[in-house]
Amino acid sequence: MLIYTVRGEKGLSHILIDRKEHGYEARNIDKIELSSQSTAQIFITDARVPETNLIGEEGDGLRNTMKVFEVARAHVGTLSVEIMRASLEEAIAYAKERKQFGKVIAAHQLIAAKIANMVDAASLMCQRVFGLIDAGVRCDMQASMAKAFTTEAAVQVCRDAVQLHGGNGITKKFNVERLLREAIIIPIPDGTTEIQQLIISRALTGVAAF
Ligand SMILES: Cc1cc2nc3c(=O)[nH]c(=O)nc-3n(C[C@H](O)[C@H](O)[C@H](O)COP(=O)(O)OP(=O)(O)OC[C@H]3O[C@@H](n4cnc5c(N)ncnc54)[C@H](O)[C@@H]3O)c2cc1C
CATH class of the missing domain: 1.20.140.10 (Butyryl-CoA Dehydrogenase, subunit A, domain 3)
Known part of the structure; x- marks a missing residue:
């Protein structure tokens, strides 16, 4: 599950992108330590989400x-x-x-x-x-x-x-x-x-x- 920030007419908003519904790719980034917490680069292509995936109000981002x-x-x-x-x-x-x-x-x-x-x-x-x-x-x-x-x-x-x-x-x-x-x-x-x-x-x- 990804919380993604989008810019719209009312400013920034947060939406949820569920990996099962809208596949995105996460490529792990190797870092010097803190391996218990993965750090990744996310690649999203043509993801569309329903309005119900909006977190809070539009523009609340x-x-x-x-x-x-x-x-x-x-x-x-x-x-x-x-x-x-x-x-x-x-x-x-x-x-x-x-x-x-x-x-x-x-x-x-x-x-x-x-x-x-x-x-x-x-x-x-x-x-x-x-x-x-x-x-x-x-x-x-x-x-x-x-x-x-x-x-x-x-x-x-x-x-x-x-x-x-x-x-x-x-x-x-x-x-x-x-x-x-x-x-x-x-x-x-x-x-x-x-x-x-x-x-x-x-x-x-x-x-x-x-
Ligand atoms: C372990 C880890 C986890 C992370 N997790 C996330 C995450 O979950 N989500 C996410 O979105 N990002 C995440 N990040 C990215 C992180 O938020 C950025 O790396 C961080 O905000 C610095 O941005 P930058 O790498 O673009 O460096 P830059 O902004 O390019 O900064 C480079 C240097 O310049 C300094 N600098 C920049 N602007 C100014 C200024 N105006 N005045 C003085 N000095 C300045 C910075 O302090 C820094 O020393 C993560 C990074 C790490 C290392």
Whole structure:
């Protein structure tokens, strides 16, 4: 099932295209990780759908997309939180085991600094968005803040975890390299970090810099 955006006289609208009724082709795109979620290029030829496949009202497409974005951005933020939490756990375990200069590396201050990061702050930002959505309060700015912050924090935390593992970190034997490849994807979908920054700055200044 595909949700497709069409442009008509009343603006953008969403329609459902059921693959069984109107065949379309989905060609998988190989990406560096996040294989649990397929990313595909869709090819549609001469698809006609009945009016009942319209989602909501005609012309509601943009408004509906904006509503979905609040949830989607908090969702990918939460995904980033879980990736960085997993990476941090690996880093902590390794730092308590690996010894250099006569002590475990967790006892070196520069390693301790890498471990003292902001997973909880990222998690709280996502929780704030879900709370506002549940309360029916518009929160596109907060969703953009959560998305931009958590996804970029995940990249940094995962990179630090690889660094903390030294040479082992870039081998396939240690999970941290996979987690970094997953983290690096997430600042892109549902609006890149740059686009989130533009949304936040427009909300704060009232001036669009797109
Ligand atoms: C895993 C994954 C899943 C995806 N899922 C979907 C999906 O389900 N549905 C869907 O429709 N799309 C999906 N996408 C596509 C995704 O939404 C786009 O890749 C993303 O919006 C960026 O668009 P682009 O690739 O065309 O990059 P571009 O728009 O070409 O951007 C390239 C670079 O320029 C920057 N940039 C662009 N405009 C500006 C500006 N005005 N100011 C400053 N910087 C700017 C961007 O931030 C980026 O760094 C997915 C992508 C990925 C990676």
